Amino acid sequence: MPDILVIGGGFAGVWAAASAVRALREAGACHHSVTLVTPGEDLVLRPRLYEAAPHTMKVPLDRVLGPVGVGRVAATVTGIDTAGRRVTATDPVGRELRLPYRRLILACGSRLTRPALPGADLLFDVDDIDAATALDTHLHGLPRGPVAPGRFTALVVGSGFTGLETATELVGRLRAIAAPLGAAAEVRVVLVERAPVLAPGLGPGPRPVIVEALERLGVETRRATxxxxxxxxxxxxxxxxxxxxxxxxWTGGVVAAPLTALVPGARDPIGRLEVDEFLRVPGVPGVYAAGDTAAARADPDHLVLxxxxxAIPLGKHAGHNAATSLTGRAPAPFRPAPHVTTLDLGEAGAVSTTGWERTVRLTGAEAKTLKRTLTAQWIRPPLDDAEELLRQADPAFRTRRTTPS
Ligand SMILES: Cc1cc2nc3c(=O)[nH]c(=O)nc-3n(C[C@H](O)[C@H](O)[C@H](O)COP(=O)(O)OP(=O)(O)OC[C@H]3O[C@@H](n4cnc5c(N)ncnc54)[C@H](O)[C@@H]3O)c2cc1C
Structure with missing residues (x-):
């Protein structure tokens, strides 16, 4: 029986598993096992899926977690029996697995909300690696399509974080595809926002920088549309x-993954489970939630985004606390680093903000360098390096200047 079972191989699940191993080793309790169940073989770098070549945005789970002895089960969890402490899952060949646990960490992430409108099945998105790859393949196929109006026009719906990064990046991606045909001038990116202002969720702080970047890139915007x-x-x-x-x-926002509904407990409006400061799900013994499934408090006034x-520090805390609940050592309350945001703006640079009011701290090339460091280095866990993984798995570990955003 896995002592600690982690559901999900995203950022929260990977760091939960690594942190659990770290805490068990520290307590000399290596006889307890840690197992991670997830359908894929890779940690998908979701924050990079709006970029070109999205199929490369992944790292093999076995090269991250294998060296520290985390077991991996390739399966999709279909049922959670919190009273009987076991989950059921289906493996890639359709066999049903029953996985008992002593501690469960739910880290099954989030998924895009999809609209019910005519033609919704024709929408592209960048929510997961298959969808982002389908968009990339489609874009590269445009030159082979009929020469007709709108061939190199992209419409991005939603000017939240993902919509802005996608729209600004698509300008360069489409130009690179159209240029060999001498059609770079045909490239047109239109960003549609339902609210009366652009970037409604990001607030007024970074908005002038965002608007200027969109204008500089020639991204057309339609508000209240x-x-x-x-x-x-x-x-x-x-x-x-x-x-x-x-x-x-389509970039219409996310909700907690459907599996979250199988754990009893209070939820926030996007389906995330409420947790206490140790990331336990109140009233459900032995169950923790982390990452996009957890409505944890970032501070007294704000829930995490x-x-x-x-997701990374939530995972580390959930793993640590699940392990210490087995060893009797002290759990670590979740106290994240101050809130920061670094938004990519394609060839117009980036904008980095600090605090919940999002005060701009960096723009242009300087912010772009930070964004590249975040996405190319800091969010990637170390490969084939048990010692470094366990060092970073400490809930108290802070990445260089700040944690990523
Ligand atoms: C385009 C895009 C850009 C983004 N940009 C940023 C950014 O700049 N900064 C930032 O901080 N965040 C960004 N995010 C958000 C960030 O990617 C997520 O918050 C983060 O990936 C959440 O991590 P997670 O581990 O909770 O979930 P996920 O990364 O969603 O991982 C969930 C895991 O659970 C697995 N799973 C799901 N269901 C089951 C099941 N039934 N059984 C077993 N396993 C299951 C999945 O396969 C996956 O392995 C971006 C997201 C997107 C899509």
């Missing part, structure tokens, strides 16, 4: 405009 209908070669907007395009990317910035 929503998507009504999609066909293979056009999108209809709520203001009646019909935009010729073959590429509509579904982001890597929080």
């Amino acid at each position: 929503s998507l009504e209908r999609v066909t293979p070669d056009a999108a209809t907007l709520s203001d009646g405009a019909v935009l010729p395009t073959r590429t509509v990317v 579904p982001s890597c910035q929080y």
Whole structure:
């Protein structure tokens, strides 16, 4: 029986498993086992899926967790019996597995909300590696399609974090694809936002920098407008405009993964489980939640956001605390680093903010360098290096200047 079973091989699950091993070793309790169950073989670097070549944005789980002895079960969890302390899962060949546990860490992440509008099945997104790869393949296929209006037009729906990063990055991605045909001038990116202001969730602090970047890149914006209908070669907007395009990317926000609903407990409006300061799910003995499944408190006034910035330390705390509950050592209350945000703005640089009011601290090339460091280095766990993994798995470990965002 796995003593600690982690569901999910994303940032929260990986760091939960590593941190649990670390805490067990520290307590001399290596006889307790840690197992991670997830359908894929890789940790997907979701924050990079808006970039070109999204199929490369992953690291093999066995090269991260193998060296510290975490067992991996390739399966999709379908049931959680918290009273009987076991989960059921289906492996890649359809066999049903029963996995008992003493401590369970739920780290099954989040997923994009999808609209119910005509043509919704034609929407692209960058929520997971398959969807992002499908978009990339589609973009690279555009030059082989009919020469018609809107061939190199992309419509991005939603100007939240993902929508902004996708729209600004698509300018360069589409130009690189159109340029060999002498069609770079045909590239058009349109960003549609339902709210009356752009980047409504990011607040007024970084908005001027964002607006200037969109203008500099030539991204057209439509505020107080929503998507009504999609066909293979056009999108209809709520203001009646019909935009010729073959590429509509939906970025409508995330909710907790459906599995979260199988654990009893109070939830926030996006389905995340409420947890205490040790990331235990109140009233459900032995169960912890981490990452995008956990509505943990960042401070007395704010819940964490579904982001890597929080998924990584949430994972470390959940793993540590699940392990210490077996060894009798002290658990670590979740006290994350101050809130920061670093938003990529494509060839217009980036913007980095601090605090919940999002005071701009870096812009342009300096912010871009920080963003590249975050996404190319800091969010990648060490490979084939047990010692370094366990060093970083300490809940008290802080990445260089700050934790990623
Ligand atoms: C395009 C994009 C850009 C982003 N940019 C940023 C950014 O700049 N900064 C930032 O901080 N955050 C960013 N995020 C958010 C960040 O990626 C997520 O918050 C983070 O990945 C959450 O980590 P997680 O481990 O909780 O969940 P995930 O990374 O979603 O991992 C969940 C894991 O659970 C597994 N799983 C799901 N269901 C089951 C099941 N039934 N059985 C077994 N396993 C299951 C999945 O396969 C996966 O391995 C971005 C996200 C996207 C999509």
